[in-house]
Amino acid sequence: MDYKETLLLPSTSFAMRANLAELEPQRFKKWFEQNYAYEKMKENRKNAKKSFTLHDGPPYANGHIHIGHALNKILKETIIKT
Known part of the structure; x- marks a missing residue:
């Protein structure tokens, strides 16, 4: 018997697996190329009040x-x- 039709799984466009081993290096490369994190930290520090x-x-x-x-x-x- 095929139970696949009896499961009530959500319908989503997200991948079922995160594939972090493949996607994380790409994400880090993009961040370093854009220098996003460092620029955001500098901006936050410049605008921050004394904590x-x-x-x-x-x-x-x-x-x-x-x-x-x-x-x-x-x-x-x-x-x-x-």
Whole structure:
């Protein structure tokens, strides 16, 4: 019995397999030829505001405040500011 007719597969124009081993080198070649990624990074950096990183989670999610919370916040601040 042929079960192919009983399957409800989607109809799409996409390939069933990605073929990354074949397509990825072509994609990288195109990117390098167009210099797209580097130019986009330069543009983003030029237009960007000065950024900062906040390494802080939810306030005391695991119970009552204790010395471990203070130590954690102090260490994060020290690492960021050095």
